[in-house]
Amino acid sequence: KSVTLSLTDLSKVGKLIEAYDTFGSECLYEAIKDPGFFSQFARAAYSSENYGGNTKEQGYTNMVDLGDLAKLTSNTLASSVYVLSALDECVIYQVRGQYRVMANGLSCYYSYNGDIDDFIAYAPLGAGTAFKYYFSYGLTGELDENGMAYIAEKGFTALPKIQNLTTLDWDGAPLDLDEEGTAYLYLGPDAQDILAGIGFQLFYVDEENDFIMLLGSDNDIIADWDNGVFLDNFRGVWGAIDGCLVYMELKTEGADYNLYSVPILLNGEEYNLQVVYDFTYQVWSILGAWKGIDEKGMADKELRLLQEGDEIITLWKLATFSGDDDFVTYPIETLTVTADTSFTEVTLFDGTYRMVFEMWDAMGNYAYSDPVQFDCVDGMIITTVFED
Incomplete structure (x- = not known):
C-alpha cells in the first residue's frame, strides 16, 4: 500500500535539471520579494509526499517528492x-501504492529539519544552483559573494531580514476559551508568513505520582490561517x-x-510501525514496520x-512532573x-491531560503555547486554560 517504484530515462534528465533550476530561481526571487514565501513553500513541502522519516522521532533524510511539491505550488509558481512536464x-x-498516490517518481532535497550542517553536506552534491542559494538564504539569512552576484542579475542588491x-x-x-469552551491560540494574520506548520503535543499528567507521559503529536486541530486562530479539537481518544495505548507521531x-x-x-528489535488514517473511508490501517534511518543516514x-x-x-515516553528531566x-x-x-x-482512561500547540517555521525552529488542560471523568471533558 505504500510502495513506490519508478523507471527513469536518463537521456531526459538534463531537461528536468534545467526545469528544476528554473523552479528554484523563481522560489528564490519570490522569497527575496517577500520572505513570507519561505513559510508558504514550507507548508507545501510538509503536505507533499516525502521519504525516509523526516520527523524528530525517526530522523531526517530531507527528501520530498519533486512532482507533488510542484503540483502543490502550481497556483503560485509558474x-x-x-x-x-519534464x-x-x-x-x-x-x-504507486494506495498511500503513495501522490508520488511522481523522483525526489529532491528539502530541509525539513533546518539543519545547516546537513545543508552544507548536501550543497556540493545537489543538482542545480538556485535551490542551494534558496536554502542558504532561508537557513542563514544571507548569501555568499557568488549568491549575491547570482541575484544581482535580476536586479536584487540586498536581502530583506527573515x-x-x-x-x-x-x-x-497564552490560550483562551471561546464561548463554547474550546481552547484557542490567537497569533494573528502574520502566522501564515511565519509558520511552516502547527499541530499539537498531548500529555497525560499524574501530579500525585509525579510523572507525565508524552502521548505524541497530531494535527487534529481547527486552523484559520487567514486570521491566525487555531482551536483545539480534543475528543478524548488516542491511537x-x-x-494498547501507544506513543504516535504524525509523519505526513x-x-x-x-x-x-x-x-x-x-x-x-527497534522498529517504527507505519500507520495510516484514511480520511475518505475514516479507517486506520497498519502498513508495516520500518527500521528507520541507519548511522550513515540511509533510510530502510x-x-x-x-x-x-x-x-x-x-x-x-515518561518524565517526572515536578522535575526538568528529559522524557525516557x-x-x-x-x-x-x-x-x-x-x-x-x-x-x-479517566484522568488529566494537557495539550500544547506545537509551532514550527521553515528554518526548523519550534515554539510551544501554554498548555490547555482536559480533565476526563466518566465520559465528560472539562477544559481549563491557565492565566500567566
Missing part, C-alpha cells in the same frame, strides 16, 4: 508547470494497537490521509509486514500479533 517525460514507468520563531515571542503563547499530513509513526519493539528500503505470532512491545522511553505492554490485530482510536 515554473512548476515546466517541472511537471518529469513526465523523464519518468517512463511508475508503480522573520521566524527566533525573532518573535510566541513560545509560551492504540489491539487496545496529506489531503486524503495522514501517515503516523509508532515506535515499538518487534520481536525484540523495506517495510516489514506484521505476521501472526510476532511479539510487539509498546513504548511510552519505557517498554509497557506485550502483545502477540493475530489475524485480527489492528490499529484504532480508543477512549482515553
Whole structure:
C-alpha cells in the first residue's frame, strides 16, 4: 500500500535539471520579494509526499517528492508547470501504492529539519544552483559573494531580514476559551508568513505520582490561517494497537490521509510501525514496520509486514512532573500479533491531560503555547486554560 517504484530515462534528465533550476530561481526571487514565501513553500513541502522519516522521532533524510511539491505550488509558481512536464517525460514507468498516490517518481532535497550542517553536506552534491542559494538564504539569512552576484542579475542588491520563531515571542503563547469552551491560540494574520506548520503535543499528567507521559503529536486541530486562530479539537481518544495505548507521531499530513509513526519493539528489535488514517473511508490501517534511518543516514528500503505470532512491545515516553528531566522511553505492554490485530482510536482512561500547540517555521525552529488542560471523568471533558 505504500510502495513506490519508478523507471527513469536518463537521456531526459538534463531537461528536468534545467526545469528544476528554473523552479528554484523563481522560489528564490519570490522569497527575496517577500520572505513570507519561505513559510508558504514550507507548508507545501510538509503536505507533499516525502521519504525516509523526516520527523524528530525517526530522523531526517530531507527528501520530498519533486512532482507533488510542484503540483502543490502550481497556483503560485509558474515554473512548476515546466517541472511537471519534464518529469513526465523523464519518468517512463511508475508503480504507486494506495498511500503513495501522490508520488511522481523522483525526489529532491528539502530541509525539513533546518539543519545547516546537513545543508552544507548536501550543497556540493545537489543538482542545480538556485535551490542551494534558496536554502542558504532561508537557513542563514544571507548569501555568499557568488549568491549575491547570482541575484544581482535580476536586479536584487540586498536581502530583506527573515522573520521566524527566533525573532518573535510566541513560545509560551497564552490560550483562551471561546464561548463554547474550546481552547484557542490567537497569533494573528502574520502566522501564515511565519509558520511552516502547527499541530499539537498531548500529555497525560499524574501530579500525585509525579510523572507525565508524552502521548505524541497530531494535527487534529481547527486552523484559520487567514486570521491566525487555531482551536483545539480534543475528543478524548488516542491511537492504540489491539487496545494498547501507544506513543504516535504524525509523519505526513496529506489531503486524503495522514501517515503516523509508532515506535515499538518487534520481536525484540527497534522498529517504527507505519500507520495510516484514511480520511475518505475514516479507517486506520497498519502498513508495516520500518527500521528507520541507519548511522550513515540511509533510510530502510523495506517495510516489514506484521505476521501472526510476532511479539510487539509498546513504548511510552515518561518524565517526572515536578522535575526538568528529559522524557525516557519505557517498554509497557506485550502483545502477540493475530489475524485480527489492528490499529484504532480508543477512549482515553479517566484522568488529566494537557495539550500544547506545537509551532514550527521553515528554518526548523519550534515554539510551544501554554498548555490547555482536559480533565476526563466518566465520559465528560472539562477544559481549563491557565492565566500567566
